[in-house]
Amino acid sequence: MEEDSVLDKANLYDSDKIKVLEGLSAVRKRPSMYIGSTDEKGLHHLVYEVVDNSIDEAMEGYCHKIDVTINSDGSVTVRDDGRGIPVSIHPKYQRSGVEIVMTKLHAGGKFDRKSYKVSGGLHGVGVSVVNALSEWLVVKVRRGGKIYSQRYERGAVKTELEEEGEYEGNGGTETTFMPDSEIFETLDFEYRRLKERMRELAFLNKGLRISITDKRSEVSDEFHYEGGIIEYVEYINEGKEPLHPDPIYIKDRMDGVHVELAMQFLAHSYSTNNVYPFANNIHTVEGGTHLTGFRAGLTTTLKKYADDNDYAKDVDFSADDFREGLTAIVNVKLPEPQFEGQTKMKLGNSEIRGIVQSVVGNKLRTFLEEHPKTAELIMEKAIMAAKARAAARKAKELTRRKGILGSIDLPGKLADCSNPDPKVSELYIVEGDSAGGSAKQGRDRAFQAILPLRGKIINVEKARVDKMLDNKEIRAMISALGTGFDEDFKPEESRYHKIIIMTDADVDGAHIRTLLFTFFYRYMKELIDLGYLYMAQPPLYKLKRGRKEQYVYNERERREVLEEWGNRGVSIQRYKGLGEMNPTELWETTMNPEHRLLARVTIEDAEEADRLFDILMGKDVEPRRAFIEENTHRATDIDI
Numbered sequence: 001m002e003e004d005s006v007l008d009k010a011n012l013y014d015s016d017k018i019k020v021l022e023g024l025s026a027v028r029k030r031p032s033m034y035i036g037s038t039d040e041k042g043l044h045h046l047v048y049e050v051v052d053n054s055i056d057e058a059m060e061g062y063c064h065k066i067d068v069t070i071n072s073d074g075s076v077t078v079r080d081d082g083r084g085i086p087v088s089i090h091p092k093y094q095r096s097g098v099e100i101v102m103t104k105l106h107a108g109g110k111f112d113r114k115s116y117k118v119s120g121g122l123h124g125v126g127v128s129v130v131n132a133l134s135e136w137l138v139v140k141v142r143r144g145g146k147i148y149s150q151r152y153e154r155g156a157v158k159t160e161l162e163e164e165g166e167y168e169g170n171g172g173t174e175t176t177f178m179p180d181s182e183i184f185e186t187l188d189f190e191y192r193r194l195k196e197r198m199r200e201l202a203f204l205n206k207g208l209r210i211s212i213t214d215k216r217s218e219v220s221d222e223f224h225y226e227g228g229i230i231e232y233v234e235y236i237n238e239g240k241e242p243l244h245p246d247p248i249y250i251k252d253r254m255d256g257v258h259v260e261l262a263m264q265f266l267a268h269s270y271s272t273n274n275v276y277p278f279a280n281n282i283h284t285v286e287g288g289t290h291l292t293g294f295r296a297g298l299t300t301t302l303k304k305y306a307d308d309n310d311y312a313k314d315v316d317f318s319a320d321d322f323r324e325g326l327t328a329i330v331n332v333k334l335p336e337p338q339f340e341g342q343t344k345m346k347l348g349n350s351e352i353r354g355i356v357q358s359v360v361g362n363k364l365r366t367f368l369e370e371h372p373k374t375a376e377l378i379m380e381k382a383i384m385a386a387k388a389r390a391a392a393r394k395a396k397e398l399t400r401r402k403g404i405l406g407s408i409d410l411p412g413k414l415a416d417c418s419n420p421d422p423k424v425s426e427l428y429i430v431e432g433d434s435a436g437g438s439a440k441q442g443r444d445r446a447f448q449a450i451l452p453l454r455g456k457i458i459n460v461e462k463a464r465v466d467k468m469l470d471n472k473e474i475r476a477m478i479s480a481l482g483t484g485f486d487e488d489f490k491p492e493e494s495r496y497h498k499i500i501i502m503t504d505a506d507v508d509g510a511h512i513r514t515l516l517f518t519f520f521y522r523y524m525k526e527l528i529d530l531g532y533l534y535m536a537q538p539p540l541y542k543l544k545r546g547r548k549e550q551y552v553y554n555e556r557e558r559r560e561v562l563e564e565w566g567n568r569g570v571s572i573q574r575y576k577g578l579g580e581m582n583p584t585e586l587w588e589t590t591m592n593p594e595h596r597l598l599a600r601v602t603i604e605d606a607e608e609a610d611r612l613f614d615i616l617m618g619k620d621v622e623p624r625r626a627f628i629e630e631n632t633h634r635a636t637d638i639d640i
């Protein structure tokens with residue numbers, strides 16, 4: 001073992017170092033090339049990048065705990081209990097391992113680890129990119145009994161790697177960085193967003209403990225799953241009735257590729273797109289070869305089992321029939337992943353398809369033979385699916401022939417806007433006829449269209465296409481949007497670029513909103529990806545004192561205004577429903593682009609609504625209350 005020693009000052013300004021700085025200035029010139037964008041997505045990406053380094057250490061078995069903290073000054077700290085970045089001097093670069101890792105793009109060679117690293121995708125660009133894009137960054141390393149620390153500003157060394165003292169117990173690495181306001185459009189880290197990613201990482205790396213703390217609001221969560229992706233599937237299926245009690249778990253290694261998957265069918269779900277593929281801890285939302293390999297393996301194995309065991313006698317199975325109601329996590333770890341596609345979230349390595357397919361083939365076959373009861377349940381479900389699909393196909397054909405979803409006949413209830421330009425047009429989907437009436441009177445008809453929904457829309461998760469198309473409200477929405485549907489769905493033909501869901505701030509409102517989210521998530525996901533879907537944010541209260549009036553949108557704002565006004569003689573009117581506002585009030589508070597708040601609905605919002613659906617609609621009051629509180633007045637994405 002060689003001695004770790006602190007950087008020799010004599011070697012500070014060698015030519016290699018200048019090259020390094022040029023490298024990082026390239027990152028500052030074109031940050032999007034390295035982190036995708038400089039909006040909130042890119043900002044959060046910085047945290048993922050730093051955490052990835054600790055995850056690598058965990059995948060090699062040296063790190064058991066990662067702590068992420070949003071500090072009160074807005075900086076972020078990521079701490080792990082791994083081996084610590086090497087502090088010894090690299091013979092070629094004449095600088096410490098820490099400095100190489102922090103200043104060299106894709107630190108390679110001696111200080112590179114050989115784990116299943118992410119590369120090519122947006123992650124894995126290296127922590128030096130985070131350093132380059134931070135106003136300042138401080139790294140602390142605990143290694144060999146000593147604590148070292150070094151500070152950088154905008155990627156440049158500010159202090160040498162200095163010995164700071166000694167420690168007992170675990171070693172590790174701690175990185176604190178402040179994103180640079182010269183680079184990013186926003187510096188505001190969103191706790192919920194980071195938290196979801198940390199949870200995901202904890203599921204994907206079983207046994208690893210990940211905590212996240214927000215010092216700005218003193219909230220904190222810790223994730224730790226001994227069951228890994230088995231628990232992930234159970235988490236996604238929470239509150240729903242499974243077809244068989246335990247998820248099926250498969251794990252194997254082939255040609256240096258780790259394949260791991262957990263899957264469980266639900267008894268009463270018809271959805272076929274609950275398969276979540278991951279490659280090297282990245283959620284590959286665009287799919288790729290691991291997903292196609294999984295599907296192929298699943299279909300062939302189940303079909304073969306059906307044939308061999310006389311389940312397929314008078315059934316004409318399609319691939320979808322074996323996937324109805326299936327929740328699955330497919331997790332692969334491979335040495336040199338290639339990420340492709342628009343968002344670099346599609347796994348491209350062609351060899352992975354065959355590997356995953358044969359792992360699934362071998363292991364699933366064995367599972368079915370060893371668990372004939374579960375196999376039978378799966379077969380029965382597939383047979384039902386095949387029969388129902390034949391019926392649904394007929395119904396859909398009929399609907400399509402009649403053309404009732406075409407935008408030529410707009411639904412009668414739609415009060416359309418006069419401007420035909422989708423870019424400026426807005427569709428308000430409004431709960432109830434009375435609020436719909438107020439919205440129609442209050443709106444600016446030039447660019448705002450109103451579609452009132454009467455009663456509840458159908459739960460699309462529990463219905464097949466034919467049932468769904470029987471539902472008037474669903475049909476009205478599809479034809480108002482003008483996008484067509486299913487195979488004919490064309491998101492680019494949306495007649496509105498803002499689709500705004502406007503519901504009451506109560507339980508029914510939350511229910512309708514959740515149903516709508518689920519509908520868009522399941523059938524019109526691209527509209528969410530395009531950022532077209534919004535929630536209106538009606539005020540909670542109107543405060544009045546004398547002639548002074550103010551609408552407030554949450555409890556905090558209410559407290560602030562009351563404090564500012566002093567509390568005497570203030571009248572507080574609580575809005576329970578949209579229907580309580582007259583058209584002018586509705587316009588002023590919720591629809592007028594100059595004053596309103598709109599929250600853009602993200603895929604994560606929709607996914608969460610989809611996941612929580614059964615929990616929300618079930619008997620338990622507590623989770624429902626918590627969800628409504630968290631989601632009703634959440635003006636994260638303010639659009640004025």
Ligand code: 0RA
Nearest residue numbers: 053054057082083084085111112173
């Ligand atoms: C290079 C080599 C070794 C560890 C690391 C890097 C390392 C980097 C980071 C970044 C965050 N946490 C980290 N933990 C470790 C291996 C050193 C050895 O052989 O002891």
